[in-house]
Amino acid sequence: KLSMRLTAVASYVETGAILADIGSDHAYLPCYLIRNEKISKAIAGEVVKGPFESAKKNVKKEGFENNITVRLGNGLQAVEESDGVDTITIAGMGGPLIASILQEGHTKLGQVKRIITQPNIHSSSIREWAVQNGWVIIDEEILKEDGKIYEIIVLERGQANYDELEMKFGPYLLKEKSPVFIEKWERESTEWKRILGSLEKAGDTEEIYQRKEQLRKEIELVGRV
Template sequence: MVKLSKRLQMIADRVPVGSKVADIGSDHALLPTYLAQKGQIVYAVAGEVNPGPYEAAKRQVMETGLSKIIQVRSGDGLAVIEAGEVNVITIAGMGGSLMASILEAGKSKLAGVQHLILQPNVGEEQVRRWLLENGWKLTSEVILEEDGKIYEILTAEAASEAEKLELEVLYQTWQIPGGVCVNKDRLLLMGPYLLKEAADIWFVKWESELKKLAMIQSQLKLSNTEASVAKAEQVSQEIRDIKEVLACLQKVKP
């Protein structure tokens, strides 16, 4: 059986038994291969737009004798599947902006899909926003560190018509014990489940983000143009807001 990285293993663990899966940007098709070898899925499409990884995925499937279960297809995003062909989609290892654009462009292919398991490398906010605006219920978030990098895995389910009316509830302004209010934009940025859980690795991520923002701030202060001054103040406010949330959560951590 193929061995997965910690990140891919956590994605695999979230795929329901008996699923039909499309793994978009499948690279070497490691995830669908593992799921098929384990008997966790009945069918998979491994989609890859780049020629090198596409060929590697085809070799992987052929060498493991799984060509009756896994189809490797060349194409961009959800163009590799037909509507109703799968009920789970996994997308991992790309930016949140690209991920959201793939989902937006492939909306017509999401009919019958019940679960989205998404691991953006950056720009998680854009993925959460797309899910919220397009009738998908964010059901869980997990954060992990591997090889010095921090990843978030977002799992969402297709919302019923009744549930769509309640999607905003997850992002309602929440008051942290201690007084700080966290609004919708902050929850979209920092993660509604992750913020409330406030795991140690989540604090590490946001301390790192603060350092990046401080570097941007120092660069902006080198310019006296009106746009740079305004942007520097905007970044300063963002730094203050994040620090306030982190400080408040640190106080209430058990």
């Protein structure tokens, strides 16, 4: 059974989409979408040999070799123009890594209409990449599974302006302010305050000073939510 996290990611893939799942690991996400007949064609990309092999094994076991092409490649290098990919999923990585995959692979985005990301941390990197590259956030979700909190950000082409709070917390998530959202930011804020407290006991080098300023800023931002 697919995790609640990946099931949520899958729910944003439109029926009939041609998908590239980057960093697919076991290829659970594309396999789930094929099994449920939501899509019939996908690329599973992996940069590491071990996960690439397990993706191939899993696709074979499920009998989806005609539907899912597993490729070894860094980021969007796994995508070829002739694939006709119109949807990309990148899940289970940090926001900055996801943003760098999109940045480095921007020439492969020509036919892509929707990008579904699930950053584990620093989701604001994805929002920053989006506004700088002509994408808008069309939906967001936050969920908790096994004590961990995950965010999903869905992008389509367009232009938008987000203020500082929206960039940090997500325009949709900020509006919704769900209990999980509150819990996430209370957790983060508690952690920032703890780090700030211990830095206050440390000496005041320029680096420590900068870090403290940054922590104060973040604590202040959370206070405005």
